Amino acid sequence: MTDIIVIGAGTAGMTAALYALRNGKSVTVFEQETIGGQIASSPRVENFPSQQSLSGLELSDRLFEQITSHGAELELGKVLSVDKKGEGHFVVTSEYGEYEAKAVILAGGVHHKKIRLPREDELVGNGISYCAVCDGAFYKDKDVALIGDGNTALQYALLLSNYCNKVYVCTWFERFFGDQSLVKALKSRENIQWIPNCSLKGFIADDKLTGLQFGYREKEGGFDLAVEGCFIAIGQVPDNKAFSNLADLDKDGYVVADESCTTKTPGFFVAGDCRTKKIRQLTTAAADGACAAVAAGNYIETLA
Numbered sequence: 138m139t140d141i142i143v144i145g146a147g148t149a150g151m152t153a154a155l156y157a158l159r160n161g162k163s164v165t166v167f168e169q170e171t172i173g174g175q176i177a178s179s180p181r182v183e184n185f186p187s188q189q190s191l192s193g194l195e196l197s198d199r200l201f202e203q204i205t206s207h208g209a210e211l212e213l214g215k216v217l218s219v220d221k222k223g224e225g226h227f228v229v230t231s232e233y234g235e236y237e238a239k240a241v242i243l244a245g246g247v248h249h250k251k252i253r254l255p256r257e258d259e260l261v262g263n264g265i266s267y268c269a270v271c272d273g274a275f276y277k278d279k280d281v282a283l284i285g286d287g288n289t290a291l292q293y294a295l296l297l298s299n300y301c302n303k304v305y306v307c308t309w310f311e312r313f314f315g316d317q318s319l320v321k322a323l324k325s326r327e328n329i330q331w332i333p334n335c336s337l338k339g340f341i342a343d344d345k346l347t348g349l350q351f352g353y354r355e356k357e358g359g360f361d362l363a364v365e366g367c368f369i370a371i372g373q374v375p376d377n378k379a380f381s382n383l384a385d386l387d388k389d390g391y392v393v394a395d396e397s398c399t400t401k402t403p404g405f406f407v408a409g410d411c412r413t414k415k416i417r418q419l420t421t422a423a424a425d426g427a428c429a430a431v432a433a434g435n436y437i438e439t440l441a
Contacts, residue, residue: 173197264346
């Protein structure tokens with residue numbers, strides 16, 4: 138039996154593993170896709186304390202080397218379910234078998250909703266981004282487009298307008314679905330142009346993005362937009378349904394938990410972007426990982 142099983146090898150999960158290992162606990166980390174999670178695909182990370190600039194892959198590799206040097210075990214594969222058999226006894230079922238642990242930390246992260254157009258994945262980091270906070274500064278003095286109509290999209294547009302030459306905000310409807318204070322602020326920025334009633338149809342690019350192809354929602358025809366960056370902000374999706382027997386989920390599927398990283402089930406903890414929170418960044422993910430690991434260690438110490 139492992140002391141702690143961590144589900145997810147992103148920043149939150151690997152930080153949780155690090156803190157648990159340094160506390161003398163044995164740890165197995167499960168990952169179904171990419172070590173490092175979403176940040177592994179980022180070409181540059183410049184908002185992580187003490188690091189002037191490094192790639193997301195380099196950051197992920199450093200974290201992974203750090204936890205494996207302390208003895209972390211890695212299991213590749215999707216976790217299908219977690220069941221609590223008693224205090225200090227969880228059974229984690231993956232697509233390859235069953236594993237036992239005294240405590241479990243869920244750090245599965247989220248997935249950005251995608252437009253699902255040809256070359257979208259290929260151009261991530263070469264003109265396409267899902268995070269203006271992470272990548273916006275790379276487009277200083279350039280023309281960019283923002284796809285989305287909610288609060289996140291509005292906040293991204295305002296942020297981008299601080300250093301981009303021109304920000305085109307493109308929406309399917311002729312209205313925004315965000316706070317009116319943000320809408321008012323957006324409309325007051327001279328370098329933001331709102332283009333309603335349009336639908337993104339394709340990307341114009343060689344090795345990097347050079348433009349976007351749009352169609353109109355209510356009429357024939359369309360138009361091209363010359364931009365070097367396209368920020369897609371149409372939402373994020375957690376994948377927590379398999380764990381709803383152990384944790385409450387909100388209407389959007391996020392695990393209901395605060396900075397204590399505890400759930401309704403003693404011994405089952407949550408960390409990172411998959412829980413309810415206001416800010417989803419590397420630093421908050423790392424903080425969650427530390428909190429969850431300490432809480433899991435304390436729980437194990439209470440076991441008879």
